[in-house]
Amino acid sequence: MRQGTVFDVKSFALNDGPGIRTTVFLKGCPLRCSWCHNPEGLSPEPELYIKLARCTHCGLCLRGCSHPDCRPFGRCLHVCPQGNLSVAGRLVTSSELAERLLRDREIFGEDGGVTFSGGEPLMQADFVAECASLVGKRGVRRAIETSSFCPPDVYQKTLAEIDFVMADVKLMDPAAHRTYCGRDNGVILENLTWLKRSGKPFVFRVPLVPGITDTDENLSAIASFAGDCPVELLPYNPMAGAKYAAVGRAFPLPALEKQNQEERSRILQHFRNASMRQ
Numbered sequence: 001m002r003q004g005t006v007f008d009v010k011s012f013a014l015n016d017g018p019g020i021r022t023t024v025f026l027k028g029c030p031l032r033c034s035w036c037h038n039p040e041g042l043s044p045e046p047e048l049y050i051k052l053a054r055c056t057h058c059g060l061c062l063r064g065c066s067h068p069d070c071r072p073f074g075r076c077l078h079v080c081p082q083g084n085l086s087v088a089g090r091l092v093t094s095s096e097l098a099e100r101l102l103r104d105r106e107i108f109g110e111d112g113g114v115t116f117s118g119g120e121p122l123m124q125a126d127f128v129a130e131c132a133s134l135v136g137k138r139g140v141r142r143a144i145e146t147s148s149f150c151p152p153d154v155y156q157k158t159l160a161e162i163d164f165v166m167a168d169v170k171l172m173d174p175a176a177h178r179t180y181c182g183r184d185n186g187v188i189l190e191n192l193t194w195l196k197r198s199g200k201p202f203v204f205r206v207p208l209v210p211g212i213t214d215t216d217e218n219l220s221a222i223a224s225f226a227g228d229c230p231v232e233l234l235p236y237n238p239m240a241g242a243k244y245a246a247v248g249r250a251f252p253l254p255a256l257e258k259q260n261q262e263e264r265s266r267i268l269q270h271f272r273n274a275s276m277r278q
């Protein structure tokens with residue numbers, strides 16, 4: 001039985017695929033998208049998560065603590081009067097995770113199911129495949145939210161255990177992808193090209209980051225690549241930077257305003273026009 005590291009499991013998720021879903025968030029991502037709103041999913045290792053806004057700097061947690069939960073983090077996790085300290089990431093076996101996910105089976109209805117998210121779930125591909133297989137054998141539908149950044153053989157083998165794929169398409173220009181996501185998009189486009197031909201149900205998801213991914217040039221290139229495939233345009237999350245300090249990171253972007261209604265309509269129209277020209 002394989003082990004994996006997860007940092008959250010959320011029941012009743014309504015935006016992580018069809019129907020009502022339980023979403024499991026897996027640790028670790030090879031990309032560094034500047035707008036990522038899950039910084040606690042970036043490192044593959046469990047890490048200290050401190051709610052700094054509520055910290056009174058009393059110093060209690062900084063006193064030595066020999067509890068095995070606390071030792072790796074150099075702080076006492078249990079003493080804070082505000083309950084500010086926790087660890088993002090815990091090791092579970094695929095059967096433990098499957099049992100937890102199956103507890104929600106009654107609420108999934110006809111369309112819902114389990115969604116593997118992150119981080120990048122394909123960084124723990126074998127663990128995801130094993131867990132997906134276990135829940136699939138009990139009749140639960142499996143979806144994945146993925147950047148598609150992984151070796152093509154891993155991509156294809158893991159998606160064999162997945163019923164529905166939500167695949168990010170962020171930036172088509174390789175240089176812009178390197179700048180804003182930290183890695184080249186060559187293998188992503190290779191995997192997405194395979195996905196388009198695979199016969200597997202999927203949707204391309206485009207995060208609309210103001211001035212970065214929502215430009216006419218990028219959206220035209222995405223429309224051209226997607227052709228008549230289903231595409232969802234996701235509004236920018238202005239709270240994207242909220243959790244960075246909690247895991248000791250700095251949010252790389254300046255504060256960006258979410259597009260207003262007029263801008264969203266224009267972007268949508270531009271994307272529709274570009275799609276129709278294909």
Ligand code: SF4
Pocket residue numbers: 050054055056057058059060061062079080081082083084085
């Ligand atoms: S114990 Fe809590 S309030 Fe005190 S310093 Fe630590 S995190 Fe802050």
Ligand code: SF4
Pocket residue numbers: 029030031032033035036037038041118119120147
């Ligand atoms: S691929 Fe997703 S999890 Fe990874 S850095 Fe980008 S937005 Fe964050």
